[in-house]
Amino acid sequence: MPNISSQQDSDTLKRVEEQINILSGILDQGRHHLRFPGRLEQRYLKFRNQRFLEIDQKIIIGGLLFYLGFSWSDFYLGGDNARLIFISRLLIAVVMFALLWSVPRTRFATHMMTVAAAGIFIVGLSVLFFIQLIPDALQYAYHLGLVPIQVFTLVALRLSYRLMLIVSIALISCYVMMLLMFEAPALSPELSAIVNAFMPLFVLFWLLLICMGGYLSYAIESSARSDYMKNRLLALEAERLQYLTRRLHLLSTTDSLTGIANRRYLEECLDKEWRRCLRTQRPLALIMVDIDNFKDYNDYYGHQQGDHCLQSIARNMASFCQRPGDLCARYGGEEFIIILPDTTQGEAAYMAEKIRESIVALAIPHEASPPAVATISAGVVSMVPTAENSSDDLLRIADRMLYQAKEKGRNCVVAA
Numbered sequence: 161m162p163n164i165s166s167q168q169d170s171d172t173l174k175r176v177e178e179q180i181n182i183l184s185g186i187l188d189q190g191r192h193h194l195r196f197p198g199r200l201e202q203r204y205l206k207f208r209n210q211r212f213l214e215i216d217q218k219i220i221i222g223g224l225l226f227y228l229g230f231s232w233s234d235f236y237l238g239g240d241n242a243r244l245i246f247i248s249r250l251l252i253a254v255v256m257f258a259l260l261w262s263v264p265r266t267r268f269a270t271h272m273m274t275v276a277a278a279g280i281f282i283v284g285l286s287v288l289f290f291i292q293l294i295p296d297a298l299q300y301a302y303h304l305g306l307v308p309i310q311v312f313t314l315v316a317l318r319l320s321y322r323l324m325l326i327v328s329i330a331l332i333s334c335y336v337m338m339l340l341m342f343e344a345p346a347l348s349p350e351l352s353a354i355v356n357a358f359m360p361l362f363v364l365f366w367l368l369l370i371c372m373g374g375y376l377s378y379a380i381e382s383s384a385r386s387d388y389m390k391n392r393l394l395a396l397e398a399e400r401l402q403y404l405t406r407r408l409h410l411l412s413t414t415d416s417l418t419g420i421a422n423r424r425y426l427e428e429c430l431d432k433e434w435r436r437c438l439r440t441q442r443p444l445a446l447i448m449v450d451i452d453n454f455k456d457y458n459d460y461y462g463h464q465q466g467d468h469c470l471q472s473i474a475r476n477m478a479s480f481c482q483r484p485g486d487l488c489a490r491y492g493g494e495e496f497i498i499i500l501p502d503t504t505q506g507e508a509a510y511m512a513e514k515i516r517e518s519i520v521a522l523a524i525p526h527e528a529s530p531p532a533v534a535t536i537s538a539g540v541v542s543m544v545p546t547a548e549n550s551s552d553d554l555l556r557i558a559d560r561m562l563y564q565a566k567e568k569g570r571n572c573v574v575a576a
């Protein structure tokens with residue numbers, strides 16, 4: 161049975177519309193935002209972290225396996241320190257795997273991307289450490305190992321422009337400091353000349369890679385944020401449409417004065433229940449109710465008070481419709497109809513009597529009527545639908561029964 165839309169519904173609609181306005185405003189500005197206002201940023205970070213956990217964590221695992229896979233080079237190039245380098249590499253990988261497994265299961269899960277960024281930085285530092293452990297020219301092979309780490313930083317942290325830049329700049333700064341602070345291995349003059357020419361170029365290429373990566377991850381992050389906003393806007397629009405559709409349905413099926421179903425909805429339901437009972441061969445009952453001497457009530461108390469009276473009686477009658485399929489509707493001015501599927505004549509008459517008694521018990525003063533309180537008359541009918549008759553027959557018979565109730569002196573129930 162339709163019910164007048166609650167305050168809660170319109171509050172939610174208002175909230176949804178406010179959010180739509182905020183998001184549309186941000187999108188209309190047309191700038192690429194790398195920070196949303198207020199709670200939207202928190203929501204986005206949560207969403208981004210979720211995406212990171214779903215997709216990029218696998219990339220990190222792949223990167224760590226790759227890092228571990230290079231253990232062979234430790235034994236091949238590491239000389240006396242091969243074992244130390246290998247154990248350090250293994251330890252770092254194990255700690256990283258443990259963090260990747262455990263952090264998402266703690267309350268720090270929302271900081272997973274920061275943890276991954278710190279992990280990548282530590283892996284980079286470990287390579288600088290390995291370089292120091294190899295005293296001869298073979299250490300330059302490890303310098304090259306920093307390139308895939310930088311590329312990996314770009315890929316794994318592409319969704320966060322800032323984190324990507326922080327890790328990259330921190331790594332290259334440490335590398336340059338290492339070059340300046342630690343002595344290079346002793347090389348032949350020819351090799352030394354090559355290395356001296358190569359190292360500044362290497363740092364320059366690395367910087368170039370960071371700049372290009374920075375631009376790329378800026379573009380990726382701003383487009384990811386913009387997609388997020390558009391999707392959020394779409395979801396909000398869908399939610400809004402849902403509320404509006406519901407409200408429209410309520411308006412088209414509810415009687416505005418009493419809040420119970422209107423005649424249009426009643427006819428729809430009556431037709432549906434009639435066909436259902438025809439299929440199941442179960443009885444369908446209908447109670448037609450009319451408030452007694454309501455014209456006199458209006459004349460005596462005024463139309464506005466008449467409206468209040470209608471509302472109280474409607475509310476009271478609707479409270480009797482408890483089962484699914486039961487429906488109480490305003491049929492016309494002061495006329496109501498209750499439909500009760502799977503209900504026999506006796507059961508419907510009993511219920512009509514209960515309703516009549518409850519209206520009397522409401523004790524709505526009605527000085528212009530003999531019992532001095534508002535009363536109702538009701539006509540009751542129940543039938544098992546057949547192909548030969550229709551729901552109009554139910555209405556017609558109930559109307560006749562109601563007429564008889566009025567004839568009998570009102571404030572009573574007559575069943576067919």
Ligand SMILES: Nc1nc2c(ncn2[C@@H]2O[C@H](COP(=O)(O)OP(=O)(O)OP(=O)(O)O)[C@@H](O)[C@H]2O)c(=O)[nH]1
Nearest residue numbers: 450451452453454455456458463466467493494566
């Ligand atoms: N206040 C109010 N009155 C209404 C509304 N709709 C219909 N009415 C009034 O209900 C009254 C119905 O009067 P009648 O049809 O003569 O019936 P009655 O006075 O109830 O007499 P009986 O039905 O024979 O007992 C009319 O005066 C209508 O104006 C409404 O929405 N609000």
